[in-house]
Amino acid sequence: QVHLVESGGGLVQAGGSLRLSCTASGRTFSTYDMGWYRQAPGKEREFVAGIDWSGGSTYYVDSVKGRFTTSRDNAKNTVYLQMNSLKPEDTAIYYCNKRTRPKLDWGQGTQVTVSS
Helix, strand or coil: CCCEEEECCEEEECCCCEEEEEEECCCCHHHCCEEEEEECCCCCCEEEEEECCCCCCEEECCCCCCCEEEEEEHHHCEEEEEECCCCHHHCEEEEEEECCCCCCCCCCCEEEEEEC
């Protein structure tokens, strides 16, 4: 069973940056297309960014395009989300998981709070 642990969140002012990490246990991580998701208070969890198993292809929702960059290091079983030019509407708990079903068990996520 693969376990996911997200980290790197925090409180930042609008316009600031954060780098999130998601580390997975298990040897099959490198075969998964991975995604970053977020859930704001009172809202459903939504997809934010994705990366294929090799790291050669990435994709983003329009609201973060040009500001967020995802990458991965399969040797470290880790995916990253570099978030720049943060906005208050980016405030949410951020999670990583597979892009496809069946999903892995969700980790605890990491809180990102952007103050105006």
